[in-house]
Amino acid sequence: MLKTMKPSALPRNGFKQNKPESNIATIDVGGQLFQTTKQTLNLAGPDSLLSRIADAASAHLAPPFIDRDPELFSILLSLLRTGNLPSKAKALDLQDLIFESQFYGIETLLINSLSNPSHFDAFNLEKSLVLPLNGRDSPSVIATTPFGSVHVAHGSKITSFDWSLRKKSTILTEFTAVDSMLAISTKVAAAGATDFSGLQIIDLENGFVKETLNWENVTRSGSTVQAIGSSQEFLFASFESGRRNSNSIMIYDLNTLSPVNEIGHYEIFGAEINSALPATKLNWVPGYNLLMASGSHRGPSGVYGNIKFWDIRSGNVVWEIQEKVDCFSDVTVSDNLSAMFKIGVNSGEMFFADLRNLGVEQPWVCLGDRRKMVSGKKEGVGCKIESHGSQVFCSKGGDLELWSEVAVGSQQRSEDGSEARHFRKNVMGRMKDMGGSRITNLTFGGNKMFMTRKDQQYVEVWQNSARGY
Template sequence: MPPFSQSGPISNGFSINNQKTNHHNHHPSTNIITIDVGGQLFQTTKQTLTLAGSKTLFSNLFDSYEHNSINNIPFIDRDPELFSILLSLLRTGNLPSKAKAFDIQDIIFEARFYGISDLLVQSQSNPSQFEPFDLEKSVILPLSGRDSPSAIATTPNGWVHVSHGSKITSFDWSLQRKSTTLTSFTAIDSLLALSPNVVAAGATDFSGLQILDLDLGVVKQTLNWENATKSSSTVQAIGISPEFLFTSFESGRRNSNSIMVYDLNSFKVVSEIAHNEIFGADLDSAIPSTKLNWVPSLNLLMASGSHSGPSGVSGNIKFWDVRSGNAVWEIKETVDCFSDITVSDTLSAVFKIGINSGEVSYIDLRNFGSNDSWVCLGDTRKVKVNNGKKEGFGCKIETHGNQVFCGKQGKLELWSEVLMGSSNNVKDRIFRKNMLGRVKDLGENRIMNMGFGGNKMFVTRKDQQCVEVWQSSVRRF
């Protein structure tokens, strides 16, 4: 029920109001509890207070009622409007719409006072609140210096780390800048978050994969690949599974490449897969993996890479059994090689943007190993008619949940599957396209990176020194 005013003593913090009351709902044996916050009375239930957990101020309020035999009202000398917001958080698991009128930092500070900051984080960075069809550009995170972002890495609860030049800047779930770390890299090409404060970083022109503690600003460990020529080992891609950290290395002389598998906890070498020594004009072996995606349902690592040669762009996609070190499926790209590629475990498909056509296509993983022909999501006529122009050059594709996101130059496309019954026929799958954002959200600069964390999507563009944060207009406050 809404708060109502009552005069009461002024004190610092939490105390028991000495004013006695005869209202029956103040008795400790009843379920309803009355609290005086800054002179306003609030009523709630014991069940609601217990949702805050033990060792919080709310649990103290509950205990005071359980052991208070003189029926006094607990008094807290804090802002009643902020208390009302946090009480709604306890009741529903979400912040009410009126929270939009407050600065998020004020709400965070108050949640810490009451001991429920973890509940606040869960409510505002919960992936279940990600609404793909209602995404709007809500916040711009500026970056220091003149360098544009080269890579981004996100955590499940909404932290984002951004590499720009030789620096990595971190923002927490509330989009507050936490740190900027100067690294030994000239530029960082691969970035992966291992935790809110630890990342793996590598570059195509700098030897070794570095494990960085961003809180302390130090390199915890450097991982190298000992290649046959004893030259430097540059990082082409990084991937992760619940157990392993994967790193695609290429020798400094560019005549060998490999994928190293490390234990995610100790960073000790587990195995080496996809080792290639290049001899002569063996173009297939010359292609290092530039993207690594773990596929949980198959328990396989998808490694992909492309190469631009005299006859055009070619590439390959291999699925690796990490335990045996064997490639169990290979897809060779020659006609309309991918500009970018990804895999969705939820949708059971590999998705690509063709570099020639600019069209989105997929291979259904439900027929794993038996079908390597691409099915176009859009107009299939465009795949064959491109007049030699690379319509998909520089385009990006990522999946999140059961959605496919495409960055085509400055625009964002969202592809969603339309469920058409229980048919398992690959050709029966139908996807529909939506354009994301309002007119003012669209930019002319090409999209370079897309990342997802909590209930947010992060986007960076070429030649812009910032990160765009896209959120649902319904859930955002």
């Protein structure tokens, strides 16, 4: 007699019931089991060890065994889950985390986490370490990458440190001293000097010149580099002829280094030198798609200069400021604040100009006490000013001021009818106690601030944590 099975007892496919494949992946690291999702492991990237484990993981197989430190793995797994390192990572050595991340193939995630600019808290910076340099020459210029690696020129040498600030290499250049430098990548830099012809593209790992970019005026004389800048697409170089009677700004494709355009070519004759100064500082302003080029000159009647904003596509100047009264000792521009800032060479005071009011004849607004030059002393000589995010940093001697924009309760109006803006000098945090000899370089990379001081053979690194992560 044929026995009939109940419908509920029959397999759904009529033959065999399969369990759905689990999304959970179990890994045995050094004898300790970890469970996570395959999606989390795949965040490590297709070429990583963890992604391959995710592809091979199965509930029917024994957990894969990795003979590594489980404590370090738990830190990196937390990095995958949240995008940030947990606070307990501070108890571990950074080098151990780096080596472990390289083993699993997730060093890029670690770099992005530790170099995240959003983790930069300007009000609570503290000096975390110093980067020693070979030889007796003080640093002349610093160039950083967005990941926090840094190249330091000192004398005729360039010393490079990777993103974890381990020393990678020191190379000897053809320059007597490097005056301008820009980091094209972690391995390549553009460098120039005011007494050596040409802009050199240097391989910093192997110590050789990949290419030399030159500019010649109508007399075919050599030219020296006065400043270097860049955008995401272009490399900018300010050249001056060896006879100092002509200058220009060349624009190169950042990837191919082929020339794209030339702007601001001046052949100088006699008294025209006042209006045709070479640019000694180049700042790209991405929000306006403009290049700010500034330069100054000390003459018998004092210091004078100019600031020009160039449309690099058309080659036209869209705004120019002639500096004759309290000319800038240093100047910078902030895209976040949509403003330009300078330190007056005579007064030593901070000034700002609102970029939203391009074309104003007298754009500068004094943010200080409007002190006047006393006994002919130039208070602003040697001051440095740089913007980072929504703050502006100004060095005066061995001290550093931090300026921020503050909101006011009511919308006040300035004399020209535009909305008044207010900036305040802050003395919060540890920076007020920094002291020391005069600051000679000030720059930023990732979530770090780098500075050098007169007659010192090292670079100071300032961060929000003494361990940097």
